[in-house]
Amino acid sequence: MTEMVFGAEGAPSAEREPIVPRWWRTVDRWTLSAVLVLFLLGLLLGLAASPPLAARNGLDPFHYVTRQAVFGVVGLAAMLIVSMWEPRALRRWATIGFGLTFLAVLLLPVLGTDFGKGATRWYSLGFASIQPSEFLKPVFVVFAAWLMTGSMARGGPPGKSLSFGLAVAVAASLALQPDFGQASLILAAWGLMYFVAGAPMLLLVSLAGAVVATGIFAYNNSEHFARRIDGYLDPVVDPTTQIGYATAAIREGGFLGVGVGEGLVKWRLPDAHTDFIIAVAAEEYGLLLVLVIIGLFAFITLRALFRLSRERDAFIRLAGTGLAALFAMQSVINMGVAVRLLPAKGMTLPFVSYGGSSLLATGVSLGMLIAFTRTRPQDDLGDALGLGGRHG
Template sequence: MSAVPAEDGRTRRPGLREQVVAAVGLLDRPLTSYYLVLGCTFMLLALGLTMVLAASSVKQLQETGSAYTLVQKQAMWMVLGVLGMWGASRLPVRTFRTLAYPLLLLSVVALALVLVPGLNQSANGATRWISFGPVQLQPSEPAKLGLVLWGADILARKERLGQLTEWRPLLMPLLPGAGLLAVLVMLGDDLGTTMVLLTILLALLWVAGAPGRLFVGVVGLVAMVVSILAVVSPYRMARLTGFLDPEGNAHGSYYQGIQGLFAVASGGWFGTGLGEGRAQWGFLPHPETDFIFAIVGEQFGLVGTLVVLHLFGLLAYAGLRIARRVKDPFTRLAAAGATSWLLVQAIVNIGAVIGVFPITGIPLPLVSYGGSALIPTLIALGMLLAFAKREPGARQALAARGPGPVVRALSWLGLARR
């Protein structure tokens, strides 16, 4: 921060209070949300690509002869996702509302196809993927975006009609629609994704201003359903038992959790160094997907994990800031729903790695390996960028900023007008 003039005419360094005031002033700028979403997204993407390489290089070298097999696929999906994010950031709000219903319908059809023998593929007790030869699709990931858009549109229409004060108009057809998605996902034994879908439902109801008793009743219903589903399946019950008694199941159902804790603990303050961890040598199962945070903790230490937490915290702040500042009900609801989806998924993933929650198998957004999760997440973040442009003063600030870097580069080459 630059020096400021003192009363005697000499310059002095600003004090802590002035620095805090200046930092708060930066957060009040019209494009703060836009740049926070953009910056945090690309930093998490860069970290994710690096950690996928660090986590998978040894196994891929042994199995395929190349240490870069998975990271090349992740880079390809990242490029496709960034293109999707860029496209979504340029769409008007009415386009998102138009796409809500087709996306939800396609999600329901795809989730039903997961249950068809011969098309589906199972792993670790869950049937989550549709297999088309070498291509695999996990339809529960775009279903999250479909529920966000459809639920926001339904509640925005009901708010315009003044139907948010009574339980029947408020919950119909939102609750049956979300319930159908949750049932289809649970038929594939994917409790983690079911929890995320139900969290999106609760977030939409909360932001819509559901009456307190109704909201508490829905929370209780969701908690009861999740608890029942957690104990009726043998493999989920084994995971829950391992979580409750980790030492007694260190070599059984909770082996992955124990090894994840060992990896995080062995990182210390600053980590073992990039590519120097022990977990990547086969000690930790699936380190590139749902336990990639353990690799971050081992190789970058406590400092690295805190950086990841702060990036997700800033991303959540930006998303909620957008939801608070925009005027359109659909935009507010969709921004809150997408933010809750990403934040809760990150919390559940990180909590499972550090032993706070049972292992659910859901990925860490933007960091874990997998295109089915990465591309819808980036499209949702592109939607947040589009909404951030609708904050008060954002359009004027963007117009005053002048041409973007692509136009400036073309103008330097004489291929575009300044």
């Protein structure tokens, strides 16, 4: 079944070609360039947002931006390495990675810490911390795509049902932290993949209703969740809250911003360098830079989906769609929270916000996406003959 799903090995001539030249010939260089620009913009905004936090903690002014640069370079390196892997290698490692990261999430209530933020999401390593849910998301998507694809083969396992059970289990474990934002991302990505795999609309509507019912239950039984929803629904925004400071900064920035280094929101928000980095961009550089950032996220996502739309391998198409959805939805949620379109989620802006786990996990996730969207000569031959492509 594995060979039916993932195809036979490539032609011997392709196998003998060195990895790096073959990667450079087949990789989407426009996407690589857009990701690099996003990272550089993240460093630029880090230079503006992190010195106040460093001053409050008695550290060197560029302590956090230096760490962001180091983690970002490691994340970019991980992205490049993973993007060179073939789909079957990605599937194998994602399966192992899912088992390890899911176990790490399950052990958080026992071994994790909340760093005083009310949600146990991290493991403290002393010199740094790690958030396993960031790494769980991309490997879950790839593993779920493999399960769904396996169910398409005659006599294959009930992969769609198994993937649904795993999605519910993962979302529930995240909600217990509580981390409803990441749980919502997992369910939304799975739902989109299931839709692409050919799920009936009635089933998807039923699942959406179940999610709403779960949200109502969480509102009535979780003070953390209810507090965030109440704050979002309150028509009057307290100007001394994080959302109040962020929305005021965005208004003050206008089209061109108040000027580099002149912004005030970075002195008022403890999470200006992470969850509310877009507010810093809007205040100091204005709407113009915000539109550039939005354009980069849209470009990476739409370009990936366009390339995947021509993909004939079901596993690659499903996994790539799920990864693109994760990337796009997380960016929308982060920016939507800053302008009060969505309730506060505590979610970083991929490759822009400060955060070691976020930068590394985003690098791995984008590396997988780039690997799945690489050009494969078999596709062109299959199109010419009217046959399905084969992928090694």
